[in-house]
Amino acid sequence: MYYVYALYNRKHDKIYIGQSDDLEQREILHNQKIFKNSYTARFDGEWTIIYKEKAIDRKSALTREKQLKSY
Numbered sequence: 637m638y639y640v641y642a643l644y645n646r647k648h649d650k651i652y653i654g655q656s657d658d659l660e661q662r663e664i665l666h667n668q669k670i671f672k673n674s675y676t677a678r679f680d681g682e683w684t685i686i687y688k689e690k691a692i693d694r695k696s697a698l699t700r701e702k703q704l705k706s707y
Contacts, residue, residue, distance in 0.1 A: 638697035640704065641688045647681030653704050655697040659688060 639659045643652045643666060652675055656662035663685055669677045676683055691697035 638691040638694050639688050640691055640697050640700045642686050642704070643676065643683040644686040645676070645679050645681050645683050648679045650679055651686075652676050652683065653701055655691070655694070655701045657694070659685070 638655055638657050640653070640655045641659055641662070643654070643663065644650070645652075652666070654662070663683065665671065666674075666676045666683045671677055689700070691700055
């Protein structure tokens, strides 16, 4: 099972959309700035999940992620 999710950083009023098969771990990784060159690592403050939806596989999760990012 995969998830498409949106994170929100209140301090900078920013939203990030992504996908993962382990949503809880991914939120931790974003907040620990593990992805050094990622969008979320550029901003201090806490990222919290504000939206999530299930996808049956990674392909459908990537398709949905791209759709949400296009809005």
